Amino acid sequence: MESMEALITQIQGLSGSVEDISHLHNLLKLTEESLQSEAPRLASFLGQLDPAKQSLGYLYILEAYTSAPISREQPSEFIMSVSTFINSCLAEQIRLAADKFVSVCKRFKDQVVLLQEPLRGVAPMRTAVQKLRSSSEHLTALHPDFLLLCLLAKSYKTGLGILKEDIFEIDQPRDFFLYCYYGGMICIGQKHFCKARELLRNPYIDLANSYSSGKISELESCVETNKEKFESDNNLGLVKQVVSSLYKRNIQRLTLTYLTLSLQDIANTVQLNTPKEAEMHVLRMIQDGEIFATINQKDEMVSFHEDPEQYKTCEMIEHIDSSIQRIMSLSKKLSAVDELISYDPAYLAKAGKERQRFDFDDFDTVPQKFNL
Template sequence: MESMEALITQIQGLSGSVEDISHLHNLLKLTEESLQSEAPRLASFLGQLDPAKQSLGYLYILEAYTSAPISREQPSEFIMSVSTFINSCLAEQIRLAADKFVSVCKRFKDQVVLLQEPLRGVAPMRTAVQKLRSSSEHLTALHPDFLLLCLLAKSYKTGLGILKEDIFEIDQPRDFFLYCYYGGMICIGQKHFCKARELLRNVVTAPMSTINAIAIEAYKKYCLVSLIDNGQFSTALPKYTSSVAQRSLKNFCQPYIDLANSYSSGKISELESCVETNKEKFESDNNLGLVKQVVSSLYKRNIQRLTLTYLTLSLQDIANTVQLNTPKEAEMHVLRMIQDGEIFATINQKDEMVSFHEDPEQYKTCEMIEHIDSSIQRVVHSEDAIHEISLTNQYNQKRTGLKYV
């Protein structure tokens, strides 16, 4: 215990200048084994340190302390102490021992999930991501854990804040795939289907040497989201997709491919028959809610097709054409589509007639021009960065013979 007292004194005295912290870091590396052996008794020593000033030393002791099994009485105390540390620690210090910071934060995530209180972990984990990363373009090992907590807590908007940031710097490809999968599910929760499709496609087309469960689940959702987003799904994957994914994914997802084929017919009765046939499978995959949105999207697309042919149409005719049961159901669909900006129309309640109009946006406003220009610049920047990452990966693979898995 005397050695621990000496270590605390060194941490307190060597947490000021960059040179001192570098020297302290070397000393702390030598104490790792002894800290692990003292794990159950380290709580009292943490109380002697200021996490806002002595972050590196505090992190080493906290990581050792949290490596010990947590008793039933301790979880709330554990969550509180880690939350306090995350919120107060200095980013430039904890990045010196990034692996230990990641380890502590992952244990923190496991505890809030175990307690079924994921919301308690969302804000601290977001702070942890911000402190660990070197820039907003840097994907850390904590990004997937943060998004998972957002999913479990249904805090989708918080997760979207991270997903809006472009990622060009990746520590581990596997983290990127989990980030895309969880991110895709968050976007589904917010009905941002275009972004969800993009993220899920990244999982499906990622390099892999053997087929894995995450790719299979991503493929199923990728199929459903593609139908909702643009009304079609192609089983032909991009050429850069791994051969194992090209060969095997379809074999695990046949009900979803059948659903896509039924959807392409444009016939609601055929689609609903397919849903009923595979209902148990969709339900066991936790995708039945998304499947129901697929059915709803076909109603919408069939109504949108009517706008290309007719200027006015009765609600009864709309119901008959798109296979809705009553004019009232047709009215509800049309109203929802008008509110969402999916069609431009007015309903005459007295005559139960719908008048379809053209898109009033002529793309001439300053705001629209600025939006288009911003989108073009973003695409150009993304393509340049992706090309650079691709060249780097090709070089690393040739040099080391390694492949991302």
């Protein structure tokens, strides 16, 4: 206990400057075994530290404390303690012990899932992701856990915010696979099918290819063929929404060809059973702003109109400018990655081995930088 009191004093005194924190980090590494042995008795020491100022020391003690089995009476207290720490800790300190921060957050995720209260974990886990990553382009080990909680809590829009960010740095391949899997399901739930296609693999790619054909019969056949896989993933309901959306897409295509069309013709063209079904689809699409049209109930005719957006508003100009800036930024990143690869020893070694397969004159011995 005396050694713990001394450690607390050191944490309190060495959490100011960068040099002090670096020295403290070295001391904390030496105390890991003793902290683990004291795990059940560490709660009282946490109360002596300020997680907003002494984040690194607090994290080491919290990680050791949470490594002990949690009794049935403790989960809510545990969740509250970790949530408070996540919200108040300093990002620059917890990144020094990223593995311990990840460990604490994963136990936190396990507890909210065990209590069947995933919504309690969504906001803290989102904060944890933001504090752990070095930039919005960095995929951390906590991204999959955050997306899983969003799925379980049906908080799809919250998860979608993270998925909209471009990823260029990945810690572990497994984290990326889970990120794509959970992210794909969230995108399907929000009807962002193009993004879902980017994230998911076969049989989901087969589903996407069938969808792009525009043929309902082909899409339904693909769904039936892979039904067992979709059911095992608990995605069959979402896949059925894909089938429903193809009807909408085919109706949208009609607006490019026709000015007016009867409900019966729409039903026949997009393979709906009755004109009434066609009418319901058209009405929903008009309400959602997916097409611009009016229905003459007397003649059962649909008149398609031009998009009223003239692309002259300030909002639209800002949107276009933002897209241009994003593309320019991506171009610079690709150029930087290309340059890094061109000088990477592993790449050069592999290129050297491949050289034997070609004539020497086919090779440019000087790595090139491509400007996109």
